[in-house]
Amino acid sequence: MNVEIIVIGDELLIGQVTDTNSGWIARELNHVGWEVTEITTVRDREREITDALDSSFARVDVVLMTGGLGPTKDDITKQTLCRYFGGKLVFDESVYANVEAIFARRHLSMNASTHDQAYVPDVCTVIQNPVGTAPVMWFEREGKVLVSMPGVPSEMKTVMQETVINRLRQHFRDHSAILHRTCLVKDFTESRLSESLTDFEKQLPACIKLAYLPTPGVIRLRLTARGDDEAQLQPLVDGEFAKLKALLGEHLFCDVDATLAGALGRILARRGETLATAESCTGGNIAHEITRVAGSSVYFKGSVVAYSNEVKEHVLHVSSQTLEQCGAVSRETVLQMTAGVQRLLSTHCAIATSGIAGPGGGSAEKPVGTVWIAVRYGERDRAECFHFGGDREQVIARATQSALLMLVQLLTE
Amino acid sequence: MNVEIIVIGDELLIGQVTDTNSGWIARELNHVGWEVTEITTVRDREREITDALDSSFARVDVVLMTGGLGPTKDDITKQTLCRYFGGKLVFDESVYANVEAIFARRHLSMNASTHDQAYVPDVCTVIQNPVGTAPVMWFEREGKVLVSMPGVPSEMKTVMQETVINRLRQHFRDHSAILHRTCLVKDFTESRLSESLTDFEKQLPACIKLAYLPTPGVIRLRLTARGDDEAQLQPLVDGEFAKLKALLGEHLFCDVDATLAGALGRILARRGETLATAESCTGGNIAHEITRVAGSSVYFKGSVVAYSNEVKEHVLHVSSQTLEQCGAVSRETVLQMTAGVQRLLSTHCAIATSGIAGPGGGSAEKPVGTVWIAVRYGERDRAECFHFGGDREQVIARATQSALLMLVQLLTE
Missing domain, CATH: 3.40.980.10 (MoaB/Mog-like domain)
Known part of the structure; x- marks a missing residue:
């Protein structure tokens, strides 16, 4: 209908x-x-x-x-x-x-x-x-x-x-059925992925369509089946989805329709591990994305939004020397933030961000859009510097997604 | 055009x-x-x-x-x-x-x-x-x-x-102009407000329209002027906006188009005062709403998202006795959360939330949608229990807006 x-x-x-x-x-x-x-x-x-x-x-x-x-x-x-x-x-x-x-x-x-x-x-x-x-x-x-x-x-x-x-x-009195199976794929551009799935797409039955939904770093793939008989349609779409999973291997990191935060949550819940975030420029948005997911209290313990250096220093125990010498937006600071929040909240994993969301606060050396992100899992950690385009909202949104993806990468490699 | x-x-x-x-x-x-x-x-x-x-x-x-x-x-x-x-x-x-x-x-x-x-x-x-x-x-x-x-x-x-x-x-080569003036109004239902503005609406020049945009607890009023000559239109819409401000008195708490968090930020910035949040069920969303506003680092120091009781107790110093006897979702807990985060982050004001966003976690006594919110300004504080309808996302969104509004009320009364 x-x-x-x-x-x-x-x-x-x-x-x-x-x-x-x-x-x-x-x-x-x-x-x-x-x-x-x-x-x-x-x-x-x-x-x-x-x-x-x-x-x-x-x-x-x-x-x-x-x-x-x-x-x-x-x-x-x-x-x-x-x-x-x-x-x-x-x-x-x-x-x-x-x-x-x-x-x-x-x-x-x-x-x-x-x-x-x-x-x-x-x-x-x-x-x-x-x-x-x-x-x-x-x-x-x-x-x-x-x-x-x-x-x-x-x-x-x-x-x-x-x-x-x-x-x-x-x-x-309409009984037509529509079924979706969705998965999340990493380490692919849309065009590369489309290229590797050409043969798969060709062999799909007429009632099943494949759609690409790219977001930065992650592509959501959706199989949609339409027909009159749901009971007949279900095994058909499940079968094609199984083929897709086999084709994508490790690139497929979530086999249900979830946000990136939801996909990360499923990985953590499966392992019985916990997470905390320490956020500067993302201002609580990573915690918000994580807690939008029902049941996230199982793996998410909390966050320290350290919007001022005072909080970074006194609550997260980033050293004052680091803040002075390297600045709040630096590899050293975000690495110390992850370690600090991991210790403070006693978690397995931690995510930290510090950057310049704009429109003010930029400099020649660190322009608006510069964001340092660190992730930590046990004793292993990793930090990366991003230069996001777009306005304040976009910088926050992209930093959030990149941070979540970085932790997915660290957990699944 | x-x-x-x-x-x-x-x-x-x-x-x-x-x-x-x-x-x-x-x-x-x-x-x-x-x-x-x-x-x-x-x-x-x-x-x-x-x-x-x-x-x-x-x-x-x-x-x-x-x-x-x-x-x-x-x-x-x-x-x-x-x-x-x-x-x-x-x-x-x-x-x-x-x-x-x-x-x-x-x-x-x-x-x-x-x-x-x-x-x-x-x-x-x-x-x-x-x-x-x-x-x-x-x-x-x-x-x-x-x-x-x-x-x-x-x-x-x-x-x-x-x-x-x-x-x-x-x-x-089009030069037609459109001008908006927007304000935020509290303590009114849409229909009550419309009733008190009947005469004002009647006397508006034909080129100016008044629109109501209600959200829970706050109504956004927008004057829109359309014409060919922006220079002529501006004093006209400014004049009508001045009348509107005079009519609404203290009910008007923000005279620019801002989010509720933005309006709160303007009040804090004007006074040179600072804010921190301690969030359980809102999971960082209040901090996110606040930090979406450019320049919020002037008044917002940070947040502790205390998604687990452990964090409420060890970071915010909510007493274990309170958590045991009254529960995490209680007046006592949110009041201690505001006091705790105010002390930890050394701020003038604090907001705290604790509730059941759902879909799980509800009980007969505290059903899904039950949210305790506290606000604190200096030594004055206030707590209120809300029962929000809707799904998880709506409960979080409404708790966020209610919490921000409660602090606006406390600061402007």
């Missing part, structure tokens, strides 16, 4: 907010074998919303919409859909009771705008939103379905998981 | 990657007074790409495209655009030299796929990509322009900043 998503909101089109709803919806739908084929992001304008809806309905039978349902003037999705489907807004007691209950729970008092939230088009089926005041609306026309949901991620996710997905499946 | 963006890539439509390019492009274009009016995300399919292009060109004169330019089989953007504009692929010496230079710099060797990167449509102007192997292609047709760029964010950003934006401005 093909689905399109229409995302509504001026804030998305001026770049003030990033749409993470669509990706989440796509992942959830994939689990039940449905596919998002197009995403359209439009402003809070009636004409642009209805044009997008016309286009989507011309291509697919299910359109999911998020955003534009707040109580303020700039949000016009409800009124727009009401006119589009030829209805009128009517006061809905059940929605009002829901809004009241939510306000009571939050110890807030109702006003005119919240009262208006209880008006809904008489041509839709209301799905109660248990975690917010904006109602979820289900419209049908000529066998096609539109579901309008709030843009607040937690509200959208709750109604999708609790109601919308099941109701859509029931409505369309 | 209105611009549309077409984002290409299967990985976006299965939710494996989040598109952050569009938001970045929108922000950059806004700075020069251009506006992104629609974003379309499509799969790596010729028909879907050309349909999206037809639709966009029917609405606007400039289309920016990202993605689908890798050297692998699944990337078909270049071939598709070549056919769409009626050209043929030709070998381009300058592109080949660029690819060679990049491979040399990265100490990689060329192969057939990388060689193919140097074939470009003979109907486009090539813009060299100084940081990647995929060429940037500029197409023109009947006064309209399409620029195809790589999906790798750092490559796209580099070519946009170094070449594409300037070339587009020169090409279209």
